Structures are given as C-alpha cells and as structure tokens.
Amino acid sequence: MLLAREGGTGGLPGLAFVPRRYRPTAIAGLLTPGIAVMTVGFLTPLAIALWTSLHGAGGWSIDAYMALAGSTLFWRVMSGTFQIALLSSIAALLLGYPLALHMSQRSPKVRRVLMMLVLIPFWTSILVKSYAFIVLFGREGLLNQALRAWYFPFGPLDLMFNRTGVGIAMAHQVIPFVVFPLLTSMLQVDRNVYRAAEIMGASPYTIFWRVTLPLTLPGAAAAFLIAFTLGLGAYITPALLGGRRDLMIANLIDFRLRETLDWPAASAIAITLTGLVCALIALARRVSRPQH
Amino acid sequence: MADRAGSGTPISFRGIEKRFGGVSALSPVTLDIEPGEFLTLLGPSGSGKTTLLNIVAGLVEPSAGQLWFGEQEVTDLPARERGVGMVFQNYALMPHLSVFENIAFPLRVRKISRADIAVRVKEVLQLVGMLSLADRRPRQLSGGQQQRVSIARCLVYKPSIVLMDEPLGALDKKLRMQLQLEIKRLHEQLGFTALYVTHDQDEAMSMSDRICLMDGGRTVQISEPTELYFRPQSSFAAGFLGEANLFEATLVQQNGHAFLEGAGGLRLGPAPEGARPGSRRTALLRPENVRVLATDESAENEAIGQVSEVAFFGGDTRLTVTLPSGMSLVIRGSTGHGLVKSGRGETLRIGWCDSAVTALPEQSA
Ligand SMILES: Nc1ncnc2c1ncn2[C@@H]1O[C@H](COP(=O)(O)OP(=O)(O)OP(=O)(O)O)[C@@H](O)[C@H]1O
Ligand SMILES: [Mg+2]
Numbered sequence: 017m018l019l020a021r022e023g024g025t026g027g028l029p030g031l032a033f034v035p036r037r038y039r040p041t042a043i044a045g046l047l048t049p050g051i052a053v054m055t056v057g058f059l060t061p062l063a064i065a066l067w068t069s070l071h072g073a074g075g076w077s078i079d080a081y082m083a084l085a086g087s088t089l090f091w092r093v094m095s096g097t098f099q100i101a102l103l104s105s106i107a108a109l110l111l112g113y114p115l116a117l118h119m120s121q122r123s124p125k126v127r128r129v130l131m132m133l134v135l136i137p138f139w140t141s142i143l144v145k146s147y148a149f150i151v152l153f154g155r156e157g158l159l160n161q162a163l164r165a166w167y168f169p170f171g172p173l174d175l176m177f178n179r180t181g182v183g184i185a186m187a188h189q190v191i192p193f194v195v196f197p198l199l200t201s202m203l204q205v206d207r208n209v210y211r212a213a214e215i216m217g218a219s220p221y222t223i224f225w226r227v228t229l230p231l232t233l234p235g236a237a238a239a240f241l242i243a244f245t246l247g248l249g250a251y252i253t254p255a256l257l258g259g260r261r262d263l264m265i266a267n268l269i270d271f272r273l274r275e276t277l278d279w280p281a282a283s284a285i286a287i288t289l290t291g292l293v294c295a296l297i298a299l300a301r302r303v304s305r306p307q308h
Numbered sequence: 309m310a311d312r313a314g315s316g317t318p319i320s321f322r323g324i325e326k327r328f329g330g331v332s333a334l335s336p337v338t339l340d341i342e343p344g345e346f347l348t349l350l351g352p353s354g355s356g357k358t359t360l361l362n363i364v365a366g367l368v369e370p371s372a373g374q375l376w377f378g379e380q381e382v383t384d385l386p387a388r389e390r391g392v393g394m395v396f397q398n399y400a401l402m403p404h405l406s407v408f409e410n411i412a413f414p415l416r417v418r419k420i421s422r423a424d425i426a427v428r429v430k431e432v433l434q435l436v437g438m439l440s441l442a443d444r445r446p447r448q449l450s451g452g453q454q455q456r457v458s459i460a461r462c463l464v465y466k467p468s469i470v471l472m473d474e475p476l477g478a479l480d481k482k483l484r485m486q487l488q489l490e491i492k493r494l495h496e497q498l499g500f501t502a503l504y505v506t507h508d509q510d511e512a513m514s515m516s517d518r519i520c521l522m523d524g525g526r527t528v529q530i531s532e533p534t535e536l537y538f539r540p541q542s543s544f545a546a547g548f549l550g551e552a553n554l555f556e557a558t559l560v561q562q563n564g565h566a567f568l569e570g571a572g573g574l575r576l577g578p579a580p581e582g583a584r585p586g587s588r589r590t591a592l593l594r595p596e597n598v599r600v601l602a603t604d605e606s607a608e609n610e611a612i613g614q615v616s617e618v619a620f621f622g623g624d625t626r627l628t629v630t631l632p633s634g635m636s637l638v639i640r641g642s643t644g645h646g647l648v649k650s651g652r653g654e655t656l657r658i659g660w661c662d663s664a665v666t667a668l669p670e671q672s673a
Contacts, residue, residue, distance in 0.1 A: 206398065206400060208396045208398060208400035209400050209401075209402055209403075211365075211367055211387075211394075211396075211400070212394065212396060212400040212458075212461075213402075213413070214366075214367070214387045214388050215365055215366070215367070215387050215388070215390075215392060215393070215394045216388075216393075216413060216414035216417060216461070216465070217388045217389075217391070217414060217417045217418060217465075218388060218413075218417045219388065219417075222417060226413070226416075227402060230404045231402075231403065231404055
C-alpha cells in the first residue's frame with residue numbers, strides 16, 4: 017500500500033491559467049467595439065476640435081494659440097486648475113492610502129462590504145453630492161452650526177464657493193479612483209513577505225516604511241495620476257461649488273463656447289489641455305515603471 | 309531579542325492545541341525537541357504541520373497549551389521578539405530589494421552597524437554560494453537561488469531555532485537533493501535546532517534526527533527514521549513511509565511453536581513476545597525484504613504466487629504477486645536478482661526471513 021504524496025495547500029503563486037496567446041483574429045474581434053466607440057466618441061470630436069482650433073475666420077492659422085499664450089486669464093485659470101487638481105489629488109491620496117491599507121488587511125468578506133461603501137458615493141450623481149456638501153460645509157451648514165454651538169471663535173468658516181470647496185468636493189470625488197489601484201497593488205504583495213519581516217524582528221512601523229510603502233509606490237503613482245487627470249478636467253464641481261474667480265479650465269472652455277462664442281479659442285484650450293495631460297501620462301509612465 | 313548564537317535552543321510543546329472557529333486543527337500536542345536536533349514534521353496535507361510550525365514562529369496563537377524555548381515560556385511572546393528564523397516554501401523575499409539588501413534586512417532591524425552588516429552578509433552569501441549574485445533582484449534568480457538567498461537571510465542573524473515549511477517543495481528533484489545536503493551541512497556546521505516540514509518521506513528520512521509523523525492534527529509517532537520505518541506503531545505509519553505489505557494475522561500455536569498466520573494458512577513469521585494465542589495482529593512485511601526463490605533455495609517463510617504486475621525502475625524492479633488467498637503482495641529488489649526475468653502470469657516461489665516481519669502493536673490493528 018502506497019499512500020499518495022499529496023500536494024500542499026500552500027500552493028505556488030501565479031499558477032492561475034492564463035492563455036499565452038490569443039489568435040490575432042480573436043484579438044481584433046474583441047478590440048473592434050472598443051475602438052469604434054473611442055473613434056466616434058473621442059477621436060472624432062478631438063479631431064474636430066483640433067481642426068477648429070487651427071481654422072479661424074480667415075482659413076488656417078495658429079492665431080487662437082497665439083492669443084492663448086498672451087492671455088493672462090488663460091494662464092491664471094491654467095495655474096489655478098493645476099493647483100486645485102494637485103491639492104485635491106494629494107488629499108485624496110493621503111485619505112485613500114490608509115483606507116486602502118485597512119481594506120487590504122481585512123478578510124475578503126469584510127473587504128467586499130468596504131468596497132461597496134467606497135463605491136456608493138461614486139455611483140451617486142455629482143449634483144446630489146455637491147448639494148450635500150453645501151448642506152454640510154456651507155455658511156449655514158451643519159459644520160458651521162456645530163462650531164457655533166461649541167463657541168468656536170473663528171466661525172463661520174468659508175468652505176464653499178471658493179477654492180477650498182472645490183478641493184474638498186474633488187478630493188471626495190476621486191477617492192474611489194485612488195483606493196482601487198492602491199488596493200490592487202497592496203493585495204499583490206505576498207503575505208509571507210510580511211510574515212517573514214515580522215519573524216525577522218521588524219516592528220509594524222518598520223514593516224510599513226521598508227516593505228509596504230516601497231512595494232505600493234507604483235500603485236500610489238498610478239492612483240495619483242488618475243486623480244490628477246480627473247482633477248484637471250473637472251467641470252461640474254467647480255461650476256457648482258467654486259467661487260466666481262475660481263474658474264477651472266473646463267469652465268473656461270464652456271465660457272468661450274457659450275458666452276463669447278469663440279470656438280477656435282475654446283478648441284485651442286481643449287487641445288492644449290489634452291496635450292498636457294498626454295505629456296503628463298507619458299512622463300509618469302516613464303518615472304513609475306513597476307519594479308517587479 | 310534573543311540572539312542565542314552557538315548551540316540550538318530546545319523547544320517544548322506542552323499540550324498545544326489549535327481550533328479554527330469550532331474546527332480542531334491540532335489535538336493536544338506534547339513534544340520535546342532537543343537542542344540542536346533536526347526534527348521533521350511529516351504527514352499528509354491538512355495534518356497540521358504548518359499550523360504547528362506557525363505556532364512556534366508566533367504567527368498563529370495556540371488555543372490552549374504552552375510553548376517553551378528552553379527555560380523561557382514564549383506562548384504569548386510576539387513573533388518579532390522570538391528571534392527564530394524561518395524559511396518559506398515560496399521564498400518570501402522582498403521583491404524591491406537586492407539580494408544583499410534582503411539579507412541585510414534583519415540586521416538593519418537590529419540596528420547593527422553598516423560595516424558589520426557588510427561583513428556578515430558577505431559571510432552568509434559565501435556560506436550558501438551566492439556571493440557573486442549579491443546585486444541581483446530576487447526575480448532575476450532561479451527558484452533554487454532564491455531559496456538559497458532566503459536561507460542566507462534566515463541564518464544571517466544566527467537564530468538558535470530555524471523553522472522551514474516545505475522549503476524545497478517548489479524545486480525539481482535534482483535541486484531538492486542538492487539543497488537537502490546543503491541544509492544538512494549548514495545544520496551540522498551551525499548547530500541550530502531545526503524544525504522542518506515536508507510531506508516527502510524520503511526527504512524526512514534522509515535529513516532528520518527524529519521524525520514526528522502527523523495525521524489529522526495528531527502526532528502519530530515520534531521516532532528516529534529507521535525506527536519509524538522498521539518499527540511503525542500503526543498501520544498508518546507503516547503505510548505512510550515507504551511501501552508496506554500489511555497482513556491481518558492470527559497468532560497460532562503449533563507443536564510448541566507460536567507464529568503469525570495470514571489468510572489461507574500462510575506462515576508469516578514468528579509470533580511477537582508475550583502475545584496471546586488466537587489474538588489478531590497486523591503484520592508488516594517490507595517489499596524489499598521479500599525474495600524470489602530459485603528452485604534449490606528455501607527461506608524461513610515461503611509462499612507461492614502469480615505475477616500480476618511488473619514495474620521496472622532501472623536499478624529496481626517491483627513485482628506485484630497474487631497469493632492463493634487472493635491477497636496481493638509487493639516485492640521490490642535489485643533488477644538482475646531474478647526479478648527482471650519474471651513476466652506477467654508467471655508463477656513464482658517467494659520467501660522472507662523471520663526477522664523481516666514486524667507485528668504492529670495491538671491497539672492499532
Ligand atoms: N487560517 C485557517 N483558518 C481555518 N482553518 C485553517 C487555517 N489554517 C489551517 N486550517 C486548517 O487546519 C488544518 C491543518 O492545516 P495545516 O495548514 O497546518 O496543514 P499542513 O499539514 O501544513 O498541510 P499541507 O501539507 O497541505 O501544507 C487543515 O484542516 C486546515 O484546513
Ligand atoms: Mg503546510
């Protein structure tokens with residue numbers, strides 16, 4: 017009688033079945049719908065915008081871009097947009113990282129519940145969320161009322177209809193986009209690496225700084241990039257919660273389109289923004305290439 | 309943090325139990341491991357080997373019982389304060405650090421000076437023959453090389469207890485043999501107490517001072533490899549290590565002579581001392597102890613059977629013989645000692661000497 021030598025429950029990592037290659041025709045078939053949607057919904061309008069930006073009243077010209085370069089309004093809005101996008105994505109990252117870390121350490125069951133909680137605001141209309149923010153953070157909002165009740169000396173705080181308001185709302189808006197790439201990169205770290213570090217004598221603090229953080233940095237970079245790009249293109253949130261002087265790029269485009277009817281200028285701004293975002297993504301990909 | 313360099317620390321399990329939810333993974337385990345001993349936990353999947361090892365590491369908290377390292381009770385000591393070393397099956401190296409930095413990690417945690425770190429890391433790299441690859445990242449190494457690095461990382465802080473959970477499980481046969489020898493050499497050279505997990509019986513027998521055979525969360529038998537192989541205390545132990553012919557035997561008294569008799573009146577061997585006539589026991593006969601008899605040969609115990617299966621393994625040949633009682637008996641021996649000539653359907657005379665038969669203790673029969 018020979019008892020079978022059974023395989024361990026430990027298992028080897030990465031043995032899930034992944035077909036090495038699909039047939040080219042299959043790839044083409046799967047890609048076609050996506051490419052079609054992108055062509056009709058994104059590339060065509062972009063091409064039209066590019067054409068419009070280069071096509072003034074008197075035929076081909078780069079006047080629209082020259083005018084932008086000389087416009088103080090454009091540069092002010094541009095730098096304001098970058099600042100808000102930067103601040104809100106940093107805030108989202110700082111808030112999202114501990115959240116993702118917590119989620120990565122729970123059991124899959126608890127994690128699913130937490131994921132739903134993160135996704136609920138994501139599924140809620142921006143309009144609804146913006147009004148909710150006014151109820152919470154407005155001059156007569158819940159927060160200021162509470163502060164007044166506690167005799168807070170510097171109230172009421174002006175948290176809405178200015179840059180702070182846009183920042184708060186946008187950070188809130190992009191948190192799900194930050195949490196998921198972070199969570200993915202955290203779950204990819206082999207649990208035994210943490211156990212090994214613990215057995216070797218590392219404190220939780222050391223493990224975080226020397227193991228968790230370096231291993232999740234590529235995920236954090238990806239998360240930041242997504243948040244930042246979303247921030248650059250924000251439109252509804254600044255329109256609803258921003259101050260009059262806190263125009264963002266998207267609102268400036270809208271203003272040119274509908275108020276001054278200067279389509280070449282609007283198109284030139286859109287093309288410039290798109291170009292900048294593409295350049296940023298290219299740069300970020302180069303910098304944060306995964307290390308393993 | 310304990311840095312008990314030099315000799316190994318004894319480990320003592322005193323009624324250690326583990327339940328996951330309501331389900332018992334370890335029934336009370338009481339076991340003493342000698343300082344510097346190489347003890348292997350052997351058993352089928354799910355028998356609780358990893359759980360027991362993780363309790364020593366401090367990764368799993370026992371539900372009951374005490375764990376002692378020498379004179380110190382460590383049951384509630386956090387993993388990072390136990391100072392043990394551990395080698396994992398999947399290496400568990402840090403992918404973002406070079407080989408050098410991986411091995412330096414436990415030393416940096418211990419706030420050892422840069423210069424000392426450089427010296428000690430070089431030392432262990434030399435010990436495992438990986439000095440030339442110090443700057444590589446783990447993913448640039450083969451499985452065997454990664455396991456060498458993780459062994460080096462575990463030895464660099466001179467733990468007096470080293471735990472290994474199927475460290476060679478992901479490697480191919482040849483590499484396994486090579487690393488088995490290296491681990492054995494390191495153990496002899498450094499003198500740590502080794503607690504090793506495997507479900508490979510050959511590995512367990514060739515490396516261990518003692519083997520703790522486990523089944524269903526219970527320790528079945530704790531003995532030296534030869535003892536476990538030749539004097540198993542249960543049919544589970546007999547069947548788990550190597551191949552075993554197990555017979556249901558009855559103790560028969562004839563002409564003032566007591567012997568074990570199998571089905572069909574087959575004489576298996578002498579009765580064990582002190583056994584009552586008529587009692588039933590399980591008798592073990594290892595396949596390599598059965599010979600095919602030539603016409604002029606005889607043996608203390610003989611049988612006639614028909615070959616039902618022939619398997620050729622190069623140096624060894626394995627025959628399955630059906631006895632007149634219908635029972636199958638496996639014979640294994642060197643090819644060329646009459647074994648390879650036998651073909652299927654052939655009738656053979658086989659025999660074995662009295663000392664080849666072991667009666668298992670009564671309670672396990
Ligand atoms: N975290 C856990 N939660 C629930 N049950 C567990 C857990 N870890 C182990 N078990 C159970 O405890 C028992 C012993 O598991 P253990 O991993 O110790 O077995 P093993 O002998 O190491 O097996 P293998 O050879 O497959 O690695 C198994 O029945 C297993 O399902
Ligand atoms: Mg195991």
